[in-house]
Amino acid sequence: MRFFDPESRPKHGWRARVYSVVFETDTPAGLLFDVLLLVAILLSITVISLETVTFFEVRHRHSLRIIEWILTGLFTIEYIVRLAIVREPKRYIFSFMGMVDLLSLLPTYLSLFFSDTQSLQIIRALRLLRVFRIFQLGRLQSEGGTLMRALMMSRYKIAVFLGTVLVIVVVQGALLYYLEHGVNEGFSSIPRSVYWAIVTLTTVGYGDISPVTVGGQFIASLLMLFGYGIIAVPTGIVGAEVAINEFTARIDARLAEQVVIQEHSKDSCAGSIPAFAIIEGPLDAGVTTRSRERT
Structure with missing residues (x-):
């Protein structure tokens, strides 16, 4: 199952191998990558949520910030890798999940210059949409399309x-x-x-x-x-x-x-009427041995 436009898949070389891991789940390595990515997203959302709880924010502010910056660094590397391996980076940047990936990174870096932007990182929850790709829930995607058409x-x-x-x-x-x-x-x-x-x-x-x-x-x-x-x-x-x-x-x-x-x-039947179409009733009812063989 592919997450991105198949036309953007590199034809050969290391980019094609990395693409199969980052954008697809057909291989064990690709499935493992997406599972680890979802775990990191869930951990990031948990950290962001705990930062809004006064008890955790006062006692573990430094640790939470370190974890958040480590995760943001990993997500940044992942985003750069995605841009490097696709054939048309612009199409990925302006795709839905490409925009989500970019917007999920900006609040952390903007927090260096502006206050109260850290909580905007909760937009990373949208990246959990990749769960449909990981578990290959094509049936759910089909039902979602039916509902949208309705x-x-x-x-x-x-x-x-x-x-x-x-x-x-x-x-x-x-x-x-x-x-x-x-x-x-x-x-x-x-x-x-x-x-x-x-x-x-x-x-x-x-x-x-x-x-x-x-x-x-x-x-x-x-x-x-x-x-x-x-x-x-x-x-x-x-x-x-x-x-x-x-x-x-x-x-x-x-x-x-x-x-x-x-x-x-x-x-x-080479375009002719099938033999079985001109035989009515059971074979024993007046059908010769030649007719049976031909049938």
């Missing part, structure tokens, strides 16, 4: 749905503002009332703002009930598109299989 196919329906929700929360927020602002300081403006409508419609219910008038409480009750129903709408839209895509894919696969079988039958 989202793209239903984007207009979802856009209409979100537009409708936006109109609802604006109208409800404005209505609650006129009902509540005179007796409830929580509804001090229409934007704040719209915020309340969004929180209520999504059934989150922070409780920082709540209506006190009878009319406001009645509208809030309707909005909460409506929220339970509206949550299922995008799920149904995307679910229907996924089902359609799965059904279409299965039909296409069966049609392709039938075409292959037909082509194979024609090739095996």
Whole structure:
């Protein structure tokens, strides 16, 4: 399984051998390299997280910084090696994982000149996406592609749905503002009332703002009930598109299989009709020995 564009793979020489280790998992060395890389990424994320805990930061600040700089040095060497072995370094730099690899290095070096940039190193968590390559989870990648296609196919329906929700929360927020602002300081403006409508419609219910008038409480009750129903709408839209895509894919696969079988039958009979196609019923039912041999 390849992580990068196969066209960037060197044809021969030491670069091709190193490429098979750094970018591929088809060899034991490549698999071991990726496992060790994931371990280093997890260790780096752990160190970054511990640096935000006061207890660990006070007692082990120096050790954590040393570990972080060692890991950053290793990641820097890895990034340089990747650039050195690909045939087109620019394509790797501007690829998704290439950008992630670069951005995961910058915060450590920027911390030498700017404060509070160390925590940005948590972007290294995105490098854990390589786990899909290491365990060769092609099936999961295929399912992810199916879900993405379903989202793209239903984007207009979802856009209409979100537009409708936006109109609802604006109208409800404005209505609650006129009902509540005179007796409830929580509804001090229409934007704040719209915020309340969004929180209520999504059934989150922070409780920082709540209506006190009878009319406001009645509208809030309707909005909460409506929220339970509206949550299922995008799920149904995307679910229907996924089902359609799965059904279409299965039909296409069966049609392709039938075409292959037909082509194979024609090739095996030099383009003529296969002998078995003109024989009906069991062989013992009036079929001569010559017909059996030919069949």
